Amino acid sequence: QVQLVESGGGLVQAGGSLRLSCAASGRTFSSGAMGWFRQAPGKVREFVATIAWSGGTTYYADSVKGRFTISRDNVKNTVYLQMNSLKPEDTAVYYCAARRQITIAIDIVKYDYWGQGTQVTVSS
Numbered sequence: 714q715v716q717l718v719e720s721g722g723g724l725v726q727a728g729g730s731l732r733l734s735c736a737a738s739g740r741t742f743s744s745g746a747m748g749w750f751r752q753a754p755g756k757v758r759e760f761v762a763t764i765a766w767s768g769g770t771t772y773y774a775d776s777v778k779g780r781f782t783i784s785r786d787n788v789k790n791t792v793y794l795q796m797n798s799l800k801p802e803d804t805a806v807y808y809c810a811a812r813r814q815i816t817i818a819i820d821i822v823k824y825d826y827w828g829q830g831t832q833v834t835v836s837s
Contacts, residue, residue, distance in 0.1 A: 715739040715826040717809045722831030725799055729835070733794040735809030735828060746817045747785060747792040748824060751805035751833075758808065758821060762794060766815040774819075777803075799835045806830040 721733040733749070748763040762783040764771045771783050780799075785792040792809060810824035818824065 715745075715811050717811060717826055717828035719807065719809045719828045719831040722807060722833045724834045724836065727799060727801055727835055727837050729799050730795070730797045731799065731833060733796065733807055733809075733831060733833070735792045735794075737790045737792070737811060744815065745812050745825075746815055747783075748810045748812070748818065749783060749792075749794045750808045750810060750821065751803075752808070752830075753802075753805040756805075760819040760821070761807070763817040763819060764792065765817050770817055772817050772819065796833070799833075801835045801837045804833060804835050806832050 716738045718736045725731055746765050749761040750758050751761050752758040760774050761777055762773045762781055764783045764785050768785050780797050782795040808830045809828040811826040812824045
């Protein structure tokens, strides 16, 4: 089992920045790919970003490409999501997810473990 705890959410004005963190505990953290997803009110959960176990491969949703950066520190068992140039449409609950496989994935069903989420609200 892997336990994931997100932090770093909050209220920010449009154009601002936030950095989300996801602390993992349990089985070996560094052996699997990680991802960030988000869910806005009344909408389905959607993919945001993913990173391979080595950190060498990343992939982003088109809506956040160039503004968000995913990274991981396998020593600290933590994955990050740096969010810059935030827009009101980025408002959502952001979830961290982990999968057993080392390769990246964008499908929700390919992730095995999920955090409880952290709220990000961007005001206009």
